[in-house]
Amino acid sequence: MTDHDREDARHREYEGPKWMGGRTAPGLGPALGGLFEGLPGTGQGPRGRDAMGDPSHRALQEPQGAPMNPVRPERHTMYEESRPEQHVSRRPEHDHGETAGHPSGTTPRTEPAPRPSMEGRRVPAAEERAEELRPNVIPFRGGAQPPRSTPPRPQWDTGASTDHGQVDEPPMSVRPTVRDGVERAHETLDPLPEPPHQGSPRSDEAVEADRPRPSPETPRSPSDDVPRASERDFDETERAAVYRAIRERRDVHAGFRPDPVPADVLTRVLEAAHQAPGVGHTQPWDFLVIDDPELRARVRDLAERERATYDDAHPDTRAHALSGLKVEAIAQSPTNIAVTVDPTRGGRTPGRHSKPASYSAALAVENLWLAARTEGLGVGWVSLVDEREVADALDLPSHLEVVAYLCVGYVEESPTTDTEDDGRTRGRPLAWVVHRDRYGRRGLPGQEPTTLLEETITAIGALDHRAVEEARDRQARMTKPPGSLGVLEEVSIRLAGLAGQSPPPIPEPAAVAVFAGDHGVHAQGVTPWPQEVTAQMVRNFLDGGAVVNAFAAQVGAEVTVVDVGVIEDLAPRPGLLSRKVARGTADLARGPAMSREQALHALETGIEVARDLVSSGARCLLTGDMGIANTTPSAALICAFTGADPALVTGRGTGVDDATYGRKVEVVRQALTVDPPDLDDPIGVLASLGGLEHAALTGFILGGAALRVPVLLDGVIAGSAAAAAAAISPESMAACFAGHRSTEPGHDAVLEHLGLRPLIDLEMRLGEGSGALLALPLLQAAARTLRDVATFDTAGVSTAP
Ligand SMILES: O=C(O)c1ccc[n+]([C@@H]2O[C@H](COP(=O)([O-])O)[C@@H](O)[C@H]2O)c1
Numbered sequence: 070m071t072d073h074d075r076e077d078a079r080h081r082e083y084e085g086p087k088w089m090g091g092r093t094a095p096g097l098g099p100a101l102g103g104l105f106e107g108l109p110g111t112g113q114g115p116r117g118r119d120a121m122g123d124p125s126h127r128a129l130q131e132p133q134g135a136p137m138n139p140v141r142p143e144r145h146t147m148y149e150e151s152r153p154e155q156h157v158s159r160r161p162e163h164d165h166g167e168t169a170g171h172p173s174g175t176t177p178r179t180e181p182a183p184r185p186s187m188e189g190r191r192v193p194a195a196e197e198r199a200e201e202l203r204p205n206v207i208p209f210r211g212g213a214q215p216p217r218s219t220p221p222r223p224q225w226d227t228g229a230s231t232d233h234g235q236v237d238e239p240p241m242s243v244r245p246t247v248r249d250g251v252e253r254a255h256e257t258l259d260p261l262p263e264p265p266h267q268g269s270p271r272s273d274e275a276v277e278a279d280r281p282r283p284s285p286e287t288p289r290s291p292s293d294d295v296p297r298a299s300e301r302d303f304d305e306t307e308r309a310a311v312y313r314a315i316r317e318r319r320d321v322h323a324g325f326r327p328d329p330v331p332a333d334v335l336t337r338v339l340e341a342a343h344q345a346p347g348v349g350h351t352q353p354w355d356f357l358v359i360d361d362p363e364l365r366a367r368v369r370d371l372a373e374r375e376r377a378t379y380d381d382a383h384p385d386t387r388a389h390a391l392s393g394l395k396v397e398a399i400a401q402s403p404t405n406i407a408v409t410v411d412p413t414r415g416g417r418t419p420g421r422h423s424k425p426a427s428y429s430a431a432l433a434v435e436n437l438w439l440a441a442r443t444e445g446l447g448v449g450w451v452s453l454v455d456e457r458e459v460a461d462a463l464d465l466p467s468h469l470e471v472v473a474y475l476c477v478g479y480v481e482e483s484p485t486t487d488t489e490d491d492g493r494t495r496g497r498p499l500a501w502v503v504h505r506d507r508y509g510r511r512g513l514p515g516q517e518p519t520t521l522l523e524e525t526i527t528a529i530g531a532l533d534h535r536a537v538e539e540a541r542d543r544q545a546r547m548t549k550p551p552g553s554l555g556v557l558e559e560v561s562i563r564l565a566g567l568a569g570q571s572p573p574p575i576p577e578p579a580a581v582a583v584f585a586g587d588h589g590v591h592a593q594g595v596t597p598w599p600q601e602v603t604a605q606m607v608r609n610f611l612d613g614g615a616v617v618n619a620f621a622a623q624v625g626a627e628v629t630v631v632d633v634g635v636i637e638d639l640a641p642r643p644g645l646l647s648r649k650v651a652r653g654t655a656d657l658a659r660g661p662a663m664s665r666e667q668a669l670h671a672l673e674t675g676i677e678v679a680r681d682l683v684s685s686g687a688r689c690l691l692t693g694d695m696g697i698a699n700t701t702p703s704a705a706l707i708c709a710f711t712g713a714d715p716a717l718v719t720g721r722g723t724g725v726d727d728a729t730y731g732r733k734v735e736v737v738r739q740a741l742t743v744d745p746p747d748l749d750d751p752i753g754v755l756a757s758l759g760g761l762e763h764a765a766l767t768g769f770i771l772g773g774a775a776l777r778v779p780v781l782l783d784g785v786i787a788g789s790a791a792a793a794a795a796a797i798s799p800e801s802m803a804a805c806f807a808g809h810r811s812t813e814p815g816h817d818a819v820l821e822h823l824g825l826r827p828l829i830d831l832e833m834r835l836g837e838g839s840g841a842l843l844a845l846p847l848l849q850a851a852a853r854t855l856r857d858v859a860t861f862d863t864a865g866v867s868t869a870p
């Protein structure tokens with residue numbers, strides 16, 4: 070058996086999480102082709118050096134005689150060529166040599182749970198994946214890649230230095246796993262075609278070209294080969310027309326023309342609605358056609374009031390701009406139709422209780438919508454109204470409910486024009502929502518099922534080389550001395566490479582996801598704060614009373630809190646995603662913090678959150694965290710992934726005294742000794758040492774990178790999760806920007822390891838996403854320079870001789 074065979078066999082053993090149904094075929098291509106309309110272009114390998122790496126920032130060194138990482142003693146040499154002062158001077162108060170023992174008798178010890186088996190369950194290296202994926206992958210920005218032809222560089226490196234001209238060496242601390250991906254990032258790919266944008270009208274050919282293709286093994290549809298059985302079958306043209314109507318249905322916000330809809334046309338449309346399926350053929354709907362301008366004005370006033378209330382609660386959101394258009398459409402369109410439901414119609418029809426009558430009425434709405442499309446009519450569903458108020462305004466009998474209030478009419482543009490949104494929301498691709506046999510086993514019919522994690526890893530690609538070059542060229546021609554924007558120039562160039570276009574889109578709107586979890590290691594006395602503060606702070610976030618809320622409001626970001634592991638039950642609230650994987654982790658000093666299944670579950674939860682936020686419009690993802698005691702697992706993860714000694718990367722977290730600090734260092738050391746992490750198995754490392762929020766943040770980073778959306782990292786917790794993400798997919802770092810430098814020493818170490826330079830350094834150590842939020846305007850300003858700043862040529866400004 071060759072090494073490759075062994076790797077292959079191990080790869081095949083990789084299983085999906087049990088909750089998702091256990092074993093899944095590994096390394097299978099995601100059916101993502103053509104599904105990410107509106108996303109920036111395909112990635113291509115970057116060239117060059119650690120552009121974000123400031124040599125002074127990267128310099129870290131263990132002090133002479135400092136204890137070595139028990140897990141990876143060879144890593145001791147990692148910092149030897151770096152500058153000696155930094156760790157020491159930044160943390161003079163920490164006596165790294167003096168460590169206290171564990172608190173005795175503070176918690177009853179339970180038997181350590183067995184460590185998850187790490188043998189044979191690693192995520193395969195990308196080259197292996199690329200090899201295996203090739204036949205199944207529908208290309209999506211850099212799945213499989215050709216062999217490298219240029220020397221290794223960090224792939225998130227855009228190829229320039231901040232000091233303009235000198236070429237730095239790659240950071241000393243880039244671990245081999247990171248470098249492996251770096252190498253791939255330099256490989257040259259043929260540029261893939263720019264994916265079509267969902268926000269603009271698309272030709273039939275484009276839509277057709279976009280459609281996922283069946284793999285060669287996919288059985289052909291019987292209708293492809295078999296002659297029509299009877300005249301009742303659809304021929305190809307008819308089929309195409311039906312699919313076209315479905316595909317081109319749009320929720321029209323604006324542009325209605327005042328000319329009336331002819332009676333015969335409207336009747337046909339209503340007839341189609343009336344043919345909708347209904348439970349027990351109850352036909353529980355009625356259609357109130359409203360031509361009376363006064364009545365429509367009344368409904369418009371109601372909608373306007375709702376909109377004002379919504380806007381107060383959601384300033385600066387996408388819906389803000391859209392809702393205004395819809396309100397105006399109520400009066401602008403020649404006809405409104407209220408689709409109502411009578412829940413009592415049909416008597417005691419079987420199935421009525423399990424399937425409310427409103428389901429049937431919603432199907433009638435869809436029929437109406439499709440028929441309208443074929444008649445060349447636009448339809449807009451006014452959802453921002455209180456349906457009970459509309460029922461009152463329309464003087465409906467009290468047993469009727471309003472299911473939909475629709476604006477109907479001819480529109481200025483063809484209804485194929487996508488006015489469904491402002492071009493920012495992305496529909497969820499089909500591949501995201503199709504599961505096979507068991508929830509979580511993903512794959513379109515005819516494709517081999519895969520896991521969300523595999524699908525995500527495969528989708529992560531390198532920076533787009535052409536966009537990087539274009540951005541670099543423009544930065545050099547902009548009306549400023551070259552290099553005068555310092556680090557921001559490289560930020561802008563990397564944003565362009567990530568987006569696949571220069572200038573890149575401004576990374577807004579932004580969304581911060583605060584992942585919350587509790588930690589078994591709290592029992593070791595590593596933090597002065599009681600564990601219940603995690604849940605209390607989550608409630609504070611949801612009440613809008615925390616620092617994250619204040620900073621998010623300041624920079625116009627949305628806050629989402631994700632409970633992945635809080636011990637307490639948290640009542641459902643707007644803004645809270647209840648995704649509890651477990652009630653806290655186990656004590657990592659005594660055994661694995663999580664099972665592999667829990668780690669995978671949390672990882673995939675993070676990916677899902679990234680997908681949800683991006684598909685609902687976010688164009689920049691910010692990491693946030695909340696978890697009393699979580700700086701301890703953060704330090705342990707950083708030790709594992711960077712090879713640093715616990716005494717150098719363990720910090721004082723929320724603020725611990727010397728005795729607690731010493732204990733914390735020993736807890737980290739013990740965690741690393743109990744079961745030395747296998748660095749070939751980053752998920753195993755996460756399970757062994759991490760927290761549920763760490764695993765979810767890792768998934769969140771991977772998810773953002775797969776969607777080519779910038780991920781702005783917060784402090785040390787995010788940094789440790791990013792180290793895990795880099796170990797799983799080194800290319801994911803191309804999407805990551807370090808928002809700030811936390812005072813936790815481990816944060817420095819991990820940023821150094823990842824080759825990321827923090828945008829701000831305000832001696833903060835709060836977490837919650839606070840540092841990332843403060844850095845957001847810098848990221849946005851960097852992108853804006855490429856878009857807004859004139860060049861010497863266009864502005865008529867002389868260049869230096
Ligand atoms: O983000 C950071 O760098 C950071 C540094 C120190 C503390 N924190 C926050 O403080 C909490 C963990 O601190 P500790 O001392 O309980 O481990 C947790 O909720 C983190 O969000 C966060």
Ligand SMILES: Cc1cc2nc[nH]c2cc1C
Pocket residue numbers: 598602606694695696723835836837
């Ligand atoms: C009050 C408090 C707020 C926090 N926010 C993030 N971590 C935190 C820890 C504490 C203790």
